[in-house]
Amino acid sequence: MAQHFRLPAGGRVDRSKPVSFTFNGSKIEGYRGDTLASALLANGVHFVGRSFKYHRPRGIISHGSDEPSALLSVSRGPGRTDPNNRASVVELREGLVTTSQNHWPSLNFDVGAVNDLFSPVFVAGFYYKTFMWPRSFWDKVYEPFIRAAAGLGVAPTEPDADRYANRHAHCDVLVVGMGPTGLAAALAASETGKRVIAVDEQSEPGGSLLHASDETIDGKPAADWLKETLAQLDARENVILLPRTTVFGYYNHNHVAMTERVTDHVIDPKGAPRERLWQVRAGHVVIAAGSLERPLVFADNDRPGVLLAESVRAFVNRYGVLPGRKIVFATSGASAYQAAIDAKAAGADVTVSDLRLEAGCGPELAKARAAGVEVLTAHTVIGTVGHKRVKGLIVAPVMGSGTIGPRRTLECDCVGMSGGWTPTVHLFSQSRGKLAYDEALDAFIPGTSAQAETTVGAARGDYNLAACLASGYAAGSKAAGGSAEWRFETSATLVGFQPVRVMPTDANPAKVRAFIDFQNDVTAKDIKLAVREGFQSIEHVKRYTTTGMATDQGKTSNMNALGVVAGQLDKPLPSVGTTTFRPPYTPTTFGALVGPARDALFDPIRTTPIHDWAVEHGAKFEPVSLWRRAWYFPKPGEDMHAAVARECKAVRDGVGVFDGSTLGKIEVVGPDAAEFMNRMYVNPWLKLEPGRCRYGLMLKEDGYILDDGVVARVAPDRFHVTTTTGGAARVLNHMEDYLQTEWPDLDVFLTSITEEWAVIAVQGPKARETIEPLVSDIDLSPEAFPHMAMREGRICGAPTRLFRVSFTGELGFEINVPADYGRAVWEAIYDSGKKFGITPYGTETMHVLRAEKGYIIVGQETDGTVTPDDVGLAGMIAKAKVDFVGKRSLGRPDLVASGRKQLVGLFADDPSLVLEEGAQIVADPNQPIPMKMLGHVTSSYDSPNVGRSIALAVVADGRARMGQTLFVTTPGGFARASVVDPVFFDAKGERINA
Amino acid sequence: MLLIDCPCCGLRPETEFRCGGQAHVARPATPADVTDKDWSEYLFVRENPRGVHAERWIHQHGCGRWFNALRDTVSDRFVETYPMGGDPKSTTTETRL
Incomplete structure (x- = not known):
């Protein structure tokens, strides 16, 4: 396919760099600088997809991120495929494989298109009304059917092969949007030396200036001004310019999230990430996000070939592509005239059909007529001719009485429609600023700011180029703490439009399919029906009809939908209100949000010093909070049941060894340590002698068990506290809270020592004999070292806190050694125990052995509503203590009932x-x-x-x-x-x- | 994400902090003397104002210190932060937005 619709000259594409890609298997050529949309249009391809619900043929509507219809699946190679890409956003790159979506078996012949014939039944709320009974059909029949019939593209099945980065940044002024307003703001803000970041979602900065024709700024053609301004900004050390970067979220305290598309447009990324997530904390945010053109609502306004008027202009001027040879511009405002004049200059046969009366038009009328454009004023659009491509626009005059005159079909292969403009208030609204309705502009504009933010230019309804530049400059300077102003001399801008909700028509309203939300297939009729059925809140109408709920969040459709609801309720538009704008502004890849946090980096994994030994000895592991713990050690041919049974017997009959290093450990130190322990635990601590241990039970203030563990008094002012594996952080936080906020007078400090000590539990009748040869300085005899004692000494020459404790009910020791010695000591014990058949055991055996003894596990026997008495541990409570955390609650009526x-x-x-x-x-x-x-x-x-x-x-x-x-x-x-x-x-x- | 002024460390992002609920709820000095009703109020009943609210925060992943803050629950604006055990300087209860 040759580029038959490419203009011989003009545009910002690089004609020396042809780029080829495929669309539904056909090879298509465009140029570097094209988007998929402009390249397809250069080749005369308008029909690029089927709609969501009715499977109607759909084409390219827009040249920007507001595109609702032209959604394509794009593949850049294996693992690099994703659906629902807007053709107007994807930059052309050699070798892209693109396919249309939502049809079977093919785009041209689609079985699902039968839905369109049955459209009278697919009314608003169709699914709610139809798929109700029988209940047994919900999961098995209805849902699979609905899922198969509706929907957008297909999610990729291969792992994402790309890399994603993230970055945090700070700046004094963040400028969102680099159209004329944003560029002027960035210029002024950076004059002061303040740090400025300016971003724009498009591949190059410039906004509307990228498709300017005869506009001038300060006596220069707009394109020259743009080039000079960008060079000026680029030369400033304090400015970061980020094209291809979308601000998708505006959060609290000027925390702004944005994605930079780094390498999708290049063939060899040279190791650079695909996208980068930026989280920027800005001193001040200048929102210069521009505005969105409104489609006109008339019958069959969704036919391929029907575009937004300004988008026709962008394709002509920026990409050198003529979207049609005979173009009709249907409008209710001035801006479309400029598009008509530019299309005419590019060689198209152009007619303008304007709903406004001749007297209601401004200078645009004379300008267009002088350029040889035929203009029909006071004309409405009744509908279109054509199915897979528009072939004609049916227009009719609107008489003074409001009646519709005789119809007339204007033959055409492209329509540019314009129903006026809507300021892009999404980010302002996300920042929790209050919108205000401006009747003259027929739009919600930023009212009261909630954060350090200023919205300027078309984003607040200012459509005049000179005014945008001046207000942008002033806002940029002010945001940086200055007060500079600049008066820009520009050519005149054609502005002004007459708001229109649905184009007047003489057709039977029950038969008219006039689309408001193109992506979710919502028509004016659907919205009217919803209001008739009693939905009055715009939030309810939205959910019932799904208008504005597609991936484009109703960028093109919201104002038309609001207008129809207001008209139907006979209320002024502001009293209907607007729906809430939520992040993301445009669809954001999961990859960018996830960044490097995937695979092994998804969640940190904690391992003990003995972990590798367990791996080498064939252990199976289980996750316990962030830890990986040895679960059981199967021998060849053993399943879990057999392995656990063998381990359980071995501990009771001989000796077992267990890695208890994950146990939480806290050192409580200070002159008031015992008093602090006394207040935190139910047990008595003041009289516990150094070298002795006690099972400690800790409650929350509500009287329920929070944690438990053995505590050793190492010295009069030093306790070695152990906690459950999962409770370590919780217990330390709990202690810190009371220490800092309730009893700051206590002289105590708390240190997490979980990672300092490896813990090796040696349990079973042969435990003493196993460790005896390795231990020096400690008398292990039962008389000298009874159950619930702790001694400091050495094992294998390493310092140890040796606990004689047991969670198995057997003679047992828990050997604490500094973590670095953990594996060596473990191996020495393992060697020493071989003559007794020492058996390494895992958490499963530990669980069985303690259950045989009726020992509880906090979080298993307890669930946050269990008291000490409930689990038979009331005896642990020190009766004599006046107070401890949770004591008063143990007397609550329902805890003693x-x-x-x-x-x-x-x-x-x-x-x-x-x-x-x-x-x-x-x-x-x-x-x-x-x-x-x-x-x-x-x-x-x-x-x-x-x-x-x-x-x-x-x-x-x-x-x-x-x-x-x-x-x-x-x-x-x-x-x-x-x-x-x-x-x-x-x-x-x-x-x-x- | 909120930006919180830790009295020890200065402005730091919210992810480093944890909120501990309403501030200035002192634990009774002698709980045994407190009636069941008052004790249940102490345990479970908290303010939930629309506007300025005194809260406890801890700079969990920073200095580890607890402190108090006045935060406007409507705008999420922090009026001020001040040390545990202290009183706020500000007496504002105005709600912005």
Whole structure:
């Protein structure tokens, strides 16, 4: 395909650099500097996709990021495919593979287009009204059907092959938009030496100046002024210019998020990222985001070949492309006349059809007529001719009485429509600024700012070039703390339009398909129906009809939709209000948001000093908060069940070794350390002797268990506190909070020492014999070193805090050594224990062994609503203490009431049945639904040492139910289980003191 | 993202901080003497004003210190931050926006 619609000269494309790409398999050529849209139009391709709901043929409507219809899937190679790219935004690059979307089997012949014939049934709320009954169809029939029939492009299935970067930046002034207003603002702001960042979403800065024709600024052609201004800005050290960068979010305290498209337009990125997420904290933000042209609402206004008028001008002037040879401009305002004049100058056959009366027009009328453009004033548009491409525009005069005169079809292959302009207030609105309605402009414009922000130029409804430049300059200077002004001399701008909601027509309104939201296929009729059905709030109309809810967020459609609602309700437009603008301004890739935080960097992973040894010995791991913990150590051929059973037996029969390094550890130090501990824990601490340990139980102020762990008093003023693995940070925060805010008078300081110490638990009857040869300076005999004692000494020559403690119920030691010695000491213990068959075990075995002993795990037996008494630990509470955190709450009426859930053991009648953790417990399985639930299973295992399955549960008044039979839910129905003591093994606790 | 003026470290981004709810709710000196009703108020009942609110914040991923702040819950503007145990200088309750 040759570029038949490319003008022989003109435009900003580089004609010396042809670029080829494919569209639906056909090879197409354009030039460097083209977008996909301009290259397609240069080759006469208007029909590029099917619409969302009705599968109607759709073309390119816009030249900018507001494009609602021309959405293409674009591939830059394997793993580099994404859907829903706006053709008017994607820069042309050699080798792009592009395809149209939302059709089957092909763009030209689409089965789904039958929806268009049935459009009378696809009215607003169609899905809500239709897919209701039977309920069983919701998941299996309706949803798959709706998903298959509707929707945009197909999500890629391959991992993203690209790299994404992120960057934080600070500046004094951030200028959003580099059209004339923004450039003037950047010039003025940077005069003062302040740090300025100026960004623009397009491939080159300039905004509307990029498609200027006869405009002049300070006596120079606009293009020359643009070039000089950019050179001037570029030369300033304090200015960063970022083209291809979209500000998509404006958050609190001038925190602005933007994406820079770094390399999509180049063939060899040379290692540079695809996109960069910028998070900018700006002293002041100048929003010069311009304005969006409104389409006109008339029958079949969505035919390929119908564009926005200013976009026709942009394609002609900026890209040197004539979107049609016979172009009709349908307008209700002045700006389209300039587009008509430029298209005429480029060689098109041009007619203007203006809704306004001749007397209502400004100088544009004479200017167009002088240029040889035929103008029909006081003409409405009734509809279009053509299906996959517009072939004619049906217009008719509007008589003085308001009636419609005789129709006439203007033959054409392109229509440029203009219903006026809407300021781009999205970012202002995101900044939580208040919008104000300006009747003369027929638009919401920025009213009261909520942050250090100024909106200027077309973004606040100023469409005159000289005024935009002057106000931009003044705003830029002021934002930088100055007060400079500059009077720009420019050519006159054609401004002014007559607001129109729906073009007057003599057609039967029930049959007219006049699109308001092109992307979500919402017509004026749909919105009127919604209002008739009782939806009055614009927020409800929006959700019911889905107008403005597509990926373009209604950039082109919002004002028309609001206007129709207001008209239908017979209310002034401002009283209808506007919907909320939310980030992102334009669709943002997940890649940019995720940045480098993927794969191994997705979430930090904590490993212990012994981790690699476990990996080398075949351990399976489980995540516990950010830690990876050895779960079990299967031998060849063993499954988890077999491995855990072997490990459990080995600990009780000989000796096992376990990596407890993840245990949270806090050192509490200072003259008031004991007093602080006394206030934080339920237990008494003042009389605990150095060298002794105590099981500590910590409550929240509401009386519920927060954490537990063994605490050793190392010295009178020093405690070595351990916490649960997942609770370490929570406990430290809890302690710090009280220390800093309630008792700042206590002389105590807290240090997290979790990472300082590796912890090796050696458990089992042979534990002492295993470590004895390695330990010096400590007498390990039971008399000298009883259960719940702690000694400082050396193991393998390394300093150790050696705890005699046990979470298994066996004779046990927890050996703390500085983390760097962890692996060496572990290996020495492993070697020493080999003659006793030492067995490394993981968290699963640890869980089973402690459950055999009825030891709770905070977060498993407790859930934030469990008191010490509920889990049988009331005995831990120091009765004599007047106060500790949570004590007063233990007297709250519902914490002392009967009927609380208490920790018990459960034996299923079937000893091989391992109940499900979380399963509900009832007294009578035959009671009517909803049943009274007594509690639930908290822990459940197959116990090789007990010789059957065991479970822990919390059950209402559980301790009074010993021996009772209860019923537990299982996937196959209720299972019988009897309530037993929660200590299943060595109930007398003799082994621990061996 | 809010910009918060830590009394120790100066202006830092919100992600370094954690909010600890309403400030100046002192823990009763002798909880045992507090009635059930008053104790439940202390535990559970907090202000939720539209406008300026005194809050506790901690610079968790910075200096680790708790401090107090007056924040306008409507505009998210910080009126001032001040040390734990101190009183605010400002007496404003005006709401911007």
